[in-house]
Amino acid sequence: xxxxxxxxxxxxxxxxxxxxxxxxxxxxxxxxxxxxxxxxxxxxxxxxxxxxxxxxxxxxxxxxxxxxxxxxxxxxxxxxxxxxxxxxxxxxxxxxxxxxxxxxxxxxxxxxxxxxxxxxxxxxxxxxxxxxxxxxxxxxxxxxxxxxxxxxxxxxxxxxxxxxxxxxxxxxxxxxxxxxxxxxxxxxxxxxxxxxxxxxxxxxxxxxxxxxxxxxxxxxxxxxxxxxxxxxxxxxxxxxxxxxxxxxxxxxxxxxxxxxxxxxxxxxxxxxxxxxxxx
Ligand SMILES: [Zn+2]
Numbered sequence: 001x002x003x004x005x006x007x008x009x010x011x012x013x014x015x016x017x018x019x020x021x022x023x024x025x026x027x028x029x030x031x032x033x034x035x036x037x038x039x040x041x042x043x044x045x046x047x048x049x050x051x052x053x054x055x056x057x058x059x060x061x062x063x064x065x066x067x068x069x070x071x072x073x074x075x076x077x078x079x080x081x082x083x084x085x086x087x088x089x090x091x092x093x094x095x096x097x098x099x100x101x102x103x104x105x106x107x108x109x110x111x112x113x114x115x116x117x118x119x120x121x122x123x124x125x126x127x128x129x130x131x132x133x134x135x136x137x138x139x140x141x142x143x144x145x146x147x148x149x150x151x152x153x154x155x156x157x158x159x160x161x162x163x164x165x166x167x168x169x170x171x172x173x174x175x176x177x178x179x180x181x182x183x184x185x186x187x188x189x190x191x192x193x194x195x196x197x198x199x200x201x202x203x204x205x206x207x208x209x210x211x212x213x214x215x216x217x218x219x220x221x222x223x224x225x226x227x228x229x230x231x232x233x234x235x236x237x238x239x240x241x242x243x244x245x246x247x248x249x250x251x252x253x254x255x256x257x258x259x260x261x262x263x264x265x266x267x268x269x270x271x272x273x274x275x276x277x278x279x
Pocket of ligand 1: 194
């Protein structure tokens with residue numbers, strides 16, 4: 001990526017090196033490990049993991065773009081998503097309410113409960129913050145063989161995609177629908193949510209291209225990452241077999257296809273994963 005001219009977002013909270021106190025019960029650690037293999041956004045899991053003694057954080061987290069290289073990178077990517085979604089929402093006469101990105105290491109407390117780095121990056125709709133432990137980017141490169149700065153940016157843009165779902169009311173509708181659904185229906189709703197977030201990441205990528213922020217090979221990096229974190233690929237790695245009914249994020253093919261769709265047009269309306277018969 002070429003982010004030299006991109007202004008870093010100040011909507012960043014740097015909780016790296018800040019201990020949260022308390023601890024997760026054994027049961028929730030097991031759940032967390034399972035959630036990791038299922039993918040991102042362990043929202044439902046987090047609710048189950050509320051077995052923690054609340055404690056105050058040891059000190060206030062600094063706000064604003066961190067000065068280190070990775071901190072600058074994520075702040076600039078976040079800044080780029082703010083410009084893009086700001087412009088898109090302006091066209092329909094609404095204002096973009098930007099989310100906050102929280103950097104942490106080890107474990108973190110959010111409005112969604114306690115979570116651990118092993119769960120991967122996630123968005124918490126309760127506090128409208130994205131949570132990223134930068135060790136995930138190392139995993140992306142080594143464990144999932146998906147290197148590259150645009151692969152990392154795609155992960156951030158995907159979480160921002162969930163925030164767009166929150167402010168557009170999709171999150172709310174999904175929660176309502178999930179309340180009366182069976183487990184396999186819930187999983188299907190979750191897959192549609194995730195694929196839409198992938199498509200929104202593509203929408204951002206389209207506009208990042210227009211802003212001259214992409215380099216050759218960038219799109220291939222994102223597609224490679226989307227392939228690497230498809231449910232079928234992760235399940236095969238974790239348990240040697242694939243159980244499509246248990247998918248919560250979509251197959252590699254689906255993730256790639258929806259990212260490409262957003263990337264091609266740059267239009268959020270092309271990201272309707274809910275009306276498509278089979279997404
Ligand atoms: Zn997601």
